[in-house]
Amino acid sequence: MISGEGASAGGGCELTAGGSMGRPVFGDVNPDIDSERKASSFDVEKLVNFLDGGADQTRMRRYVENIINNDPVFSQENQYFLTPVERYEAAAKGTIHLHRKIKELGWKDDGPEVQFAFRVIGSEMAFRIHSAVFIPTIIGLGTDAQIAKWVPLAKDYRIIGTYAQTELGHGTNLRGLETTATFDTSSQDFLLNTPKVSSIKWWPGDLARAANHAVVLAQLYTKGVCHGMHAFIVQIRSLVDHSVLPGIKIGDIGPKMGFEQVDNGYLMMQNVRVPRENMLSRYSRVTSDGSYIKEGSDRINYISMVFTRVKLISRELIPALSKACVIAIRYSVVRRQSELKPGEKEAKILDYQTQQQKLLPQLATIFALYFMSLSLEAFCNQVNLQIKTKRDLSSLLELHALSAGLKALASESCSAGVETCRRACGGHGYSMFSGLPSLYSRVVASCTYEGENTVMLLQTARFLMKCLARLDCGQPLPQSVSYLSEPISSYCSAKEKTDFFKPFLYTEAYKHRAQRLIKDSGDKLQSLLQSGVEQYVAWNITSVQLARTSVAHCHYTVVKNFVEAMEGLKPEPEIQQVIKRLCDLYALTGILANAGDFLCDGYITGKQLDLLTSSQLDLLALIRKDAVSIVDAFDYPDQQLNSAIGNYDGYAYQHLFEWAQKAPSNAKVDPVYEKYLKPLFQSAQSKL
Numbered sequence: 271m272i273s274g275e276g277a278s279a280g281g282g283c284e285l286t287a288g289g290s291m292g293r294p295v296f297g298d299v300n301p302d303i304d305s306e307r308k309a310s311s312f313d314v315e316k317l318v319n320f321l322d323g324g325a326d327q328t329r330m331r332r333y334v335e336n337i338i339n340n341d342p343v344f345s346q347e348n349q350y351f352l353t354p355v356e357r358y359e360a361a362a363k364g365t366i367h368l369h370r371k372i373k374e375l376g377w378k379d380d381g382p383e384v385q386f387a388f389r390v391i392g393s394e395m396a397f398r399i400h401s402a403v404f405i406p407t408i409i410g411l412g413t414d415a416q417i418a419k420w421v422p423l424a425k426d427y428r429i430i431g432t433y434a435q436t437e438l439g440h441g442t443n444l445r446g447l448e449t450t451a452t453f454d455t456s457s458q459d460f461l462l463n464t465p466k467v468s469s470i471k472w473w474p475g476d477l478a479r480a481a482n483h484a485v486v487l488a489q490l491y492t493k494g495v496c497h498g499m500h501a502f503i504v505q506i507r508s509l510v511d512h513s514v515l516p517g518i519k520i521g522d523i524g525p526k527m528g529f530e531q532v533d534n535g536y537l538m539m540q541n542v543r544v545p546r547e548n549m550l551s552r553y554s555r556v557t558s559d560g561s562y563i564k565e566g567s568d569r570i571n572y573i574s575m576v577f578t579r580v581k582l583i584s585r586e587l588i589p590a591l592s593k594a595c596v597i598a599i600r601y602s603v604v605r606r607q608s609e610l611k612p613g614e615k616e617a618k619i620l621d622y623q624t625q626q627q628k629l630l631p632q633l634a635t636i637f638a639l640y641f642m643s644l645s646l647e648a649f650c651n652q653v654n655l656q657i658k659t660k661r662d663l664s665s666l667l668e669l670h671a672l673s674a675g676l677k678a679l680a681s682e683s684c685s686a687g688v689e690t691c692r693r694a695c696g697g698h699g700y701s702m703f704s705g706l707p708s709l710y711s712r713v714v715a716s717c718t719y720e721g722e723n724t725v726m727l728l729q730t731a732r733f734l735m736k737c738l739a740r741l742d743c744g745q746p747l748p749q750s751v752s753y754l755s756e757p758i759s760s761y762c763s764a765k766e767k768t769d770f771f772k773p774f775l776y777t778e779a780y781k782h783r784a785q786r787l788i789k790d791s792g793d794k795l796q797s798l799l800q801s802g803v804e805q806y807v808a809w810n811i812t813s814v815q816l817a818r819t820s821v822a823h824c825h826y827t828v829v830k831n832f833v834e835a836m837e838g839l840k841p842e843p844e845i846q847q848v849i850k851r852l853c854d855l856y857a858l859t860g861i862l863a864n865a866g867d868f869l870c871d872g873y874i875t876g877k878q879l880d881l882l883t884s885s886q887l888d889l890l891a892l893i894r895k896d897a898v899s900i901v902d903a904f905d906y907p908d909q910q911l912n913s914a915i916g917n918y919d920g921y922a923y924q925h926l927f928e929w930a931q932k933a934p935s936n937a938k939v940d941p942v943y944e945k946y947l948k949p950l951f952q953s954a955q956s957k958l
Contacts, residue, residue, distance in 0.1 A: 300920030302604045302618060303898060310899035312844045317903035320845055321640070327382070328905075334386040337375075339909045343367045344391050346912050350702045351934055354530040361396035361531040362480065368395075369427055379425060390910060392585065393712065394531060397430055399475035402581070404431035407485050407574040411501050411550035420503060424483075429509070432474040432481040433574075434537050439468025441718075442725040444487070444499055444572065451488040451502055451544070455560045459543040460502060462488055471537035473719075478522035478535030482507040485550070486537075492560045501550040501574075504542065517542040528711030570663065572670065579673045579720045580650045584643040587684040590713035591691075592636045596901040597705055597916030598629055598691035601698070603898055604920045620897065626890040628694045632687040633893070633900060634856035637849060639680050641835035642828045646676060668748040671733030675824040678723035678730075681716040688713050698915050698922070703929050705913030724817060731791070731816035734823060738792040750827065758785045762874045770885040773833040776857040779874065780826040783867050787819040822867065829857050848900065851893050858886040 307314075315328075322328040338344050344364050352360065368387060377383040388395065405424050409417055423429045440446040448469035451460040464470050471477075477484065483505050490500040506518050514520050519538040526534065546556060553570045555563050602620035610617035619625045653669045656662040692699040692706035699706050717723050737751045747755060759782050764770055791812060798808035809816075836853045839846035861868055861882060868874040874882070893900075908917045914925035930936070 298919060300604050302606075303600060303920030306603050306898035307902065309895060311896055312848055312899065314899050314903050316842070317845055317848065317900070318905050320839075320842065321903060321905075330382055331386045331905075334383050335390050335907055335910075337371075338368075338387055338390045339907055341367075341371070344394075346394060346909065348932065349394070349912060350708075350929075351932070352530075354525070357394075357531040358396065358479070358533055361394050364391060364394060365396040366427065389585075389589075390907075392589075396531065396533075397427075397476050397480060398532070399432050400424065400430050400481070403433040403574065403578055404476075404483075404485055406577065407433060407501060408503070408550065410573050410577070411552050411570070413550075413552050416503075416547070416550060416552075429483050430476060430480050431483040431485060431503075432476040432535075434471040434474045434477065434484045434504075435487040435575075436471065436473045437464075437468060438470045438472045438536075439466070442722045447487060447489060447499055449486065449488040449539070450491060451486075451500065451549075452491040453493075453546070453556050453560050454543075455558070457543065458546050458558060460490075460546065460549065462486060462502065462504060462539045462542045462544055464537070464539050472523060473534050474537065475529075475532045475534050477520065477537060478533035480533055481535075482509060482512065484537065486539075490549075490556070490562070492556055492562050495562070497554070497562050497564075500554065502544050503548040503550065504539075504544050506537065515542075528708070528715060570657070570666075573657070573666070575720060576666070576670050576673055577650060577654065579677045580646055580669075582677060582716060582720055583639060583680045584647065586716055587680045587713060588636060588639050588643060590709050591632060591639075591684040591687045592901075592904050593906060593911055593913075593916075594688040594691035594706055594709050595629065595633050595636060596904055596906055597911060597913045598694050598699075599633070599897050599901045600917070600920060601695050601704075601915040601922055602629065604922050605696075605698075620894060623887065623890060625694060626894050627887075628690050630890050630893050630897065631855060631859040632690060633897065634852040634859065635683050635687055637852045638828050638832045638856045639683070642676065642680075642831050644835075645831050646673065665748070667733060668750055671730045672750050672824075672827070674721060674726040675730035675820045676827070677716075677721060678726040679821060679824040679828070681713070682723060685710070685714045685717055695915065698926065701914075701926070703914040703926055705911055705916060708912075727817040727820040728813060730820040730823065734788050734819060735792055735795065735816075738788060751823070753781055753826075754785060754788060756781075756785075758782060759873075761872065762868075762878055764874075764878050764881060767881040767885040767888070770858060770882050771854050773837070773853065773857075776854075776861065777826075777830055777833055779861060779868060780822075780829045780857070782873050783864070784819075784822040784826040786871060786873075787815075787822045787867070791815050791819045818867075822864075825860055825864075829860070832856060848896060851889055852900075855886065855889045855893060858882055858889065862886060 319325045319328050322331060344367075349357070349360075368391065372379075372384055372387070375383070377387075392398075405421060408420050408424070412420065420429075424431055435444070435447070437447060437449065439448065448466055449462065449464050449471065451462050453460055471484075471486070474481075474484065483503060486502050486504045487499055488502060490497040505515060506520060507514055517540045519536075521536055523534050523536055546558070549556060553565050555565070557563065599620065602625055603618050605619050606616035607619050608616055610621055620629070649665075649669060649672070653665045656665060688706065688710045692704070692710055695704055695706060698704055702708065721729075734751065737747050737754060740747060741754055759778050762775065762779055764775060769775055794812050794815065795808050798812070799805065803811075832853045836846065836849045839849055861874070862879075865874075865879060869876070869879065902918075911917070914929045915922040917925055
């Protein structure tokens, strides 16, 4: 299972009647896709188990999927015909139904069954901010007493919360937030205000219709002094009749490009009183006389966003691209078009090298990000444990920088990858029935939320520049940038195209690129500062180079991590061969896409680039043979893909026609005809 929401897809083993995989029970499969599976070079079920973390995990996941997919409440069969209001209602109904089902089945809140259930219906769940941000923020920033009070209520849906941080005028720049929380010693309350139009809270999910509480991020003022951004639990609606409380104004922000089932809203506050005990106070608090006591770093207030950003990669980005690849690759072996060899039947479009060049690097990207997400989440858990048990924030900056840069790299890659898959399906990719437009409109939003990508890259760059300064002073470096202290190799040693299948060779190339760009950026900044240019000016006029530098650093981190994960698969040689080819393809495709960075200082020569190109094309032909089996190993049920052209059985045209018959407009008289066309047609009768 590819990590994250719904990382379980429809391939691996045949099922008997009543199975959960959304496959044809009696083997009725399009011969064009069936032949692909029969030619697989590896046991698909082994790869399924590997991605799941073991055969036991696969069995449990399929058990949970079977329960969810056989429950009509969770059906997405007619999703593409629903209005946004209907989508929201269906999502809310399904989420509450799931909550009750979890209790009935005795699943633990933090147990694997619940996580698998969330992954199956995650994209169509309501109250995602409530469960994914509101509750974790209270757990992360609240005292033990606050956690004991609020979290049980929230987990049982007796309250529903949102996370109100972004404002109309400020998003990523949290220091610029304009919402204020001023402590009133006479009443022992905080007075919360959104004093300007630009300070209105804008975008919080679950806010417009559902939430009755919010974690509000505001600038804390006591005794006339601002102490920066802090988090407050604010009741915004009545628990009796759901009416908006005095001093508060709430509404829906209007139509969006995607996320139709999410009630994104706005929040205005005028002198809203919040009890002193509602300030989340694990790391800072306000006493009854208005004294401010800080018990940790200001950076701790950003911890919720950092942890959410880490989860975003595995739970949103990877699943979106993996679903898109399943759909596009399956479709590409049942869609035949033009003669590849004159006189023969039309060829499968995946047999065309241009189609392979579009789709197979996306497949490699999924695995690269999958292994990276495992590593990043392990680091995140380590940092979280250090903070909770020792209040040790020493690794938080490194985690912030790594998660920011990788979030930017992953969201750009996955957004572009999903769109590439959609275009690769031609006209049918434009149909909502393909499932691809919905995936794209969802994933492309990730380039902005949880940190706009350019800003994220520059935050990573700031960390890199600080590390470069530490290196110059002889200080130790964090693990993720320790390579900066290693010697820089001066040239690529490849002499023939097979050399580019050596992981050490291309990993060194990525390291060279990252080292050079980081040091070049540092040199440029230092030169500007020494010439008398002010710090902020120097930073701004170096920012394009700095953003490229962060991409290079993150790209090297992903490639290095991919190689290490692949080399750890030696006990599974059959699986390792598949992963090795994908690792090679990811690395070589990245070099070709950024050839200027590798050519400009002569590290790679033009002749070597020609050899590398030839190697990459050879890989396409090898991976193409296993492409269907690889996407089958993602093990997505058809219900989860919700794609007429991506079904396991490969009967794309039949499903498209069948789904079209369900369109409500096909069962109604066209009002346009009665109002506008009928008079025109009737007036023409006498002339025909």
